Amino acid sequence: MPLQWIIVFLPWAGALALAAIPELRRATAANAAVSAATFALAIALAAMPFAEHGWTRTDALNTPFVLVSAFVGLTTAVFSAATLDQEGFDHWRIRAYHAAYQVFMGAQTLALLADNLGVMWVAIEIATLATVSMVAVHRTPAAFEAAWKFFILCGVGIALALFGTIVLYLAAQPLLNEEAGLSWAALMGVAARCDPATLNLAFAFLLLGYGTKCGLVPLHSWLPDAHAEGPVPISAVLSGLLLNAAMLAVLRAKSIVGANPEAIAPGPFLLALGLASVLLAAVSLWRRRDARRFFGWSSIEHMGLAAFAFGLGGAAANLAGLLHLLGHALVKSAVFFGVGRAAQAKGSQKIADIGGLVATHPALGWGLALAIAGIAGMPPFLLFVSEFRLLGAAAAELPWLALPLAAGMVVALAALVTVLQALCFGPPTPDAATARDGWREAAAAAPLWLHLALAAILALAMPAPLAAMLAQAARVIG
Amino acid sequence: MSFGQIGYDVAHLLGGGVLLMSFVLLYQRRIGAVINAFAMQGALLALAAAWAAHAQGAPGLYVTALLAMAAKGVLIPLALHAIVRRLDLHRTVETALGIGLSMVAGVALVALSILVVLPATEGVRAVARENLALALSVVLLGMLMMISRRNAISQVIGLLSLENGLILAAIGVAGMPLVVELSTAALVLMVAVVAAVFAFQIRERFDTLDTGSLEEHRGERR
Numbered sequence: 001m002p003l004q005w006i007i008v009f010l011p012w013a014g015a016l017a018l019a020a021i022p023e024l025r026r027a028t029a030a031n032a033a034v035s036a037a038t039f040a041l042a043i044a045l046a047a048m049p050f051a052e053h054g055w056t057r058t059d060a061l062n063t064p065f066v067l068v069s070a071f072v073g074l075t076t077a078v079f080s081a082a083t084l085d086q087e088g089f090d091h092w093r094i095r096a097y098h099a100a101y102q103v104f105m106g107a108q109t110l111a112l113l114a115d116n117l118g119v120m121w122v123a124i125e126i127a128t129l130a131t132v133s134m135v136a137v138h139r140t141p142a143a144f145e146a147a148w149k150f151f152i153l154c155g156v157g158i159a160l161a162l163f164g165t166i167v168l169y170l171a172a173q174p175l176l177n178e179e180a181g182l183s184w185a186a187l188m189g190v191a192a193r194c195d196p197a198t199l200n201l202a203f204a205f206l207l208l209g210y211g212t213k214c215g216l217v218p219l220h221s222w223l224p225d226a227h228a229e230g231p232v233p234i235s236a237v238l239s240g241l242l243l244n245a246a247m248l249a250v251l252r253a254k255s256i257v258g259a260n261p262e263a264i265a266p267g268p269f270l271l272a273l274g275l276a277s278v279l280l281a282a283v284s285l286w287r288r289r290d291a292r293r294f295f296g297w298s299s300i301e302h303m304g305l306a307a308f309a310f311g312l313g314g315a316a317a318n319l320a321g322l323l324h325l326l327g328h329a330l331v332k333s334a335v336f337f338g339v340g341r342a343a344q345a346k347g348s349q350k351i352a353d354i355g356g357l358v359a360t361h362p363a364l365g366w367g368l369a370l371a372i373a374g375i376a377g378m379p380p381f382l383l384f385v386s387e388f389r390l391l392g393a394a395a396a397e398l399p400w401l402a403l404p405l406a407a408g409m410v411v412a413l414a415a416l417v418t419v420l421q422a423l424c425f426g427p428p429t430p431d432a433a434t435a436r437d438g439w440r441e442a443a444a445a446a447p448l449w450l451h452l453a454l455a456a457i458l459a460l461a462m463p464a465p466l467a468a469m470l471a472q473a474a475r476v477i478g
Numbered sequence: 479m480s481f482g483q484i485g486y487d488v489a490h491l492l493g494g495g496v497l498l499m500s501f502v503l504l505y506q507r508r509i510g511a512v513i514n515a516f517a518m519q520g521a522l523l524a525l526a527a528a529w530a531a532h533a534q535g536a537p538g539l540y541v542t543a544l545l546a547m548a549a550k551g552v553l554i555p556l557a558l559h560a561i562v563r564r565l566d567l568h569r570t571v572e573t574a575l576g577i578g579l580s581m582v583a584g585v586a587l588v589a590l591s592i593l594v595v596l597p598a599t600e601g602v603r604a605v606a607r608e609n610l611a612l613a614l615s616v617v618l619l620g621m622l623m624m625i626s627r628r629n630a631i632s633q634v635i636g637l638l639s640l641e642n643g644l645i646l647a648a649i650g651v652a653g654m655p656l657v658v659e660l661s662t663a664a665l666v667l668m669v670a671v672v673a674a675v676f677a678f679q680i681r682e683r684f685d686t687l688d689t690g691s692l693e694e695h696r697g698e699r700r
Binding site: 152162195197 | 594595597598599600601602606610613614617621624630633634637640641643644648651653654656659660663664666667670671674677678
């Protein structure tokens with residue numbers, strides 16, 4: 001079996017095993033072990049030459065994302081092992097939660113690696129089902145509402161994406177041989193000769209469908225609710241991983257349509273959705289009182305920035321967009337680790353109830369402060385590099401659109417700084433939970449610092465093979 | 479295939495029947511009648527899939543037809559009836575958009591999908607493009623139903639009928655790979671939605687399934 005398939009089936013086999021482990025300690029340890037093995041496989045996969053195997057492929061575009069998603073999967077599993085005792089799960093929920101986590105990780109990797117667009121669609125659907133069940137796991141009315149909204153809106157979204165996939169095949173059918181089917185590589189090969197009008201129709205549905213999963217305005221309304229409910233680690237993987245897989249699906253569709261000179265240019269659509277997301281999120285950030293919803297809205301802003309970058313197109317802007325997606329995955333999951341742990345310690349996830357973390361929990365407080373600064377685009381983290389490059393590319397190509405984009409970024413930055421001060425430096429609020437042993441606190445804070453370190457290293461000294469890979473990927477998207 | 483040939487005519491008849499049931503879904507007010515109309519649509523879709531399997535010589539589509547008949551024609555409607563009985567919703571009369579208005583909106587959506595699909599697919603065989611126009615109409619009518627109804631069960635039926643439109647589109651494209659797998663995966667998604675309705679009401683958290691009242695539980699109003 002090729003490595004590309006093992007990295008998908010290993011988490012799924014792990015899910016079967018985890019469904020049988022009822023004790024918290026053993027289940028969390030086994031979950032982390034499966035994630036560690038997946039991460040080792042991801043490194044091995046990245047070291048191998050690019051190849052296609054059946055319905056999967058590795059290329060410059062998906063390999064960095066597979067690496068980052070396996071890394072975030074591992075650190076989230078470690079964080080989850082350190083904090084899951086706070087969620088108050090009975091043994092059924094421990095089984096269901098860990099099984100769903102690994103089902104999600106396998107589906108996420110398959111969605112990234114899929115060459116066949118039908119397989120990619122199925123993978124994103126499985127990932128959605130797994131995350132819906134994790135969002136609803138607390139069974140409170142608020143969790144049900146969030147899960148229901150997530151399910152119905154994303155259900156419509158992925159239904160539209162399937163319609164788009166069918167129309168895409170219809171466009172390419174006369175030019176393809178039987179077994180090439182829905183292969184992205186085969187579709188890229190014939191895209192220039194396809195009927196442009198049919199391609200346009202397909203792109204509209206694919207953009208609407210997968211755009212819903214990316215949380216682009218006006219298709220975003222499930223996202224903040226889903227991030228605010230469910231166990232804390234779920235917010236980290238929702239924001240860090242699932243949104244990237246959906247954006248990669250949009251990029252695959254965009255590259256096919258973009259390869260046909262007579263089809264409609266996909267860029268302006270992404271520009272419009274991206275700019276709308278940035279502006280609405282920047283304003284909405286000011287009105288949030290729930291910390292996890294606040295950072296959910298911040299994910300909408302960042303997906304908007306990435307969509308704007310890909311809408312600009314060209315190697316420079318695409319590279320900025322890819323860096324932004326990777327940086328956002330690392331830094332946003334770090335933020336959710338910090339906010340989630342703080343909410344557990346303070347017994348509430350309202351911004352007003354969390355304050356003065358630096359004074360009461362120094363390791364957590366400083367880590368969260370740096371992570372929020374990173375998500376706001378401050379140096380020395382990767383998002384500073386990507387936002388700087390994005391603004392540069394926008395100012396060079398579309399100066400009139402760079403102006404509202406920069407305004408949105410500044411408004412969002414101010415909101416983030418306000419919340420940063422409230423959460424980390426304000427007057428300390430009382431702790432709700434009793435003190436815990438030191439190694440657990442350390443294990444909960446370690447993933448946060450690890451993500452920050454990696455985001456800084458990638459910004460300051462990106463390894464040359466990774467930089468070359470990303471530059472090549474930026475040309476693939478077109 | 480073109481007009482006057484039996485394969486073409488039967489495919490259109492069945493596709494048109496699925497679309498007709500979408501209109502029935504739009505104007506039915508009693509929840510039990512809505513579920514029965516959905517079962518009828520599922521059965522017609524299964525027949526359409528079986529006919530496509532016969533006409534295209536694609537035996538895999540018989541699997542799709544069987545699954546559609548069993549799940550959408552029988553099992554999902556039975557499950558929905560059971561939910562309705564348990565929640566004592568069967569006497570509920572829903573005033574959606576109003577019959578006249580929803581019919582006008584439905585006809586407008588069908589016109590829209592014909593105007594969008596037919597010019598955009600001139601390079602495609604006639605049977606496939608007209609089938610696609612029918613399928614897009616079913617998808618849009620499903621969305622209209624989701625928007626215009628406030629009862630969670632009716633919204634779920636809107637989503638299910640939207641998915642019927644997708645399957646109708648997929649079976650119309652002769653030679654499409656993975657069509658059985660994709661339609662099965664879509665069915666799994668729909669079964670999960672129905673299961674979610676079950677799971678959410680078993681705990682009796684909500685007094686009503688009216689999604690308007692769910693808004694009370696939003697995180698920031700606690």
